[in-house]
Amino acid sequence: MDEIKKDLLRLGVATLYEAAGRRGLMAGAELLVGVPFAGQAHTAEIPAGDNLGLHNGLRAPERTGDIYCVASAGKGRYGVIGELLVEQLRAGAWQAIVLDDAIRDIDLLEAPPSVAARGICSRGTVKRRAGRVNVDISLGGILVRPGDWVVGDRDGVVVIPEGRVLNVLAAAETRLAKETRIAELVRTGATVLAANLTATEELAASS
Numbered sequence: 001m002d003e004i005k006k007d008l009l010r011l012g013v014a015t016l017y018e019a020a021g022r023r024g025l026m027a028g029a030e031l032l033v034g035v036p037f038a039g040q041a042h043t044a045e046i047p048a049g050d051n052l053g054l055h056n057g058l059r060a061p062e063r064t065g066d067i068y069c070v071a072s073a074g075k076g077r078y079g080v081i082g083e084l085l086v087e088q089l090r091a092g093a094w095q096a097i098v099l100d101d102a103i104r105d106i107d108l109l110e111a112p113p114s115v116a117a118r119g120i121c122s123r124g125t126v127k128r129r130a131g132r133v134n135v136d137i138s139l140g141g142i143l144v145r146p147g148d149w150v151v152g153d154r155d156g157v158v159v160i161p162e163g164r165v166l167n168v169l170a171a172a173e174t175r176l177a178k179e180t181r182i183a184e185l186v187r188t189g190a191t192v193l194a195a196n197l198t199a200t201e202e203l204a205a206s207s
């Protein structure tokens, strides 16, 4: 498990997204606090302007991973977490939280956990409706199931279905090797397009 996490972090979001067939890249989740992260998803879904479901998910006994993925109907209009919830996430040893809504108290937020969100907004939430915890969610336009792999860095956040992670890692290693070769050729004067052709031919010849 730790090996998978290490490999995902090394390969990074852009390469993993390409290797996954250009799938799984979230809209509206940007790394705003902390360092790159990779781990398995625990999920919650909350209505606009109400973060009770997010609180409930933190207490759920059936936690599935250490990346807390919260789908919010607020679309960036509410600061659903801030200093206090980040403190609770830290106490609970969460590696990261990913949400498609806003955050607040930005100058007071410190990692861990890393925080990926849609932006910053001081408008707060109420705590009335329970939301849904540990279910399949749609986060930033992407289906996230409890246990899926979630990777975030400054290029964005990508979700890889649990059953596909080994295949995606293998494809990402191939892509990385090819790009390393292209960079080598570009350093010796080739254009990126010409180097790409050469690297593609070399790869075909060696397989």
Ligand SMILES: O=C([O-])CC(=O)C(=O)O
Binding pocket: 051, 079, 080, 081, 082, 083, 084, 085, 086, 104, 105, 124, 125
């Ligand atoms: O309390 C909230 O609902 C959000 C917040 O500002 C915090 O976590 O500090």
Ligand SMILES: [Mg+2]
Binding pocket: 082, 083, 084, 105
């Ligand atoms: Mg606050």
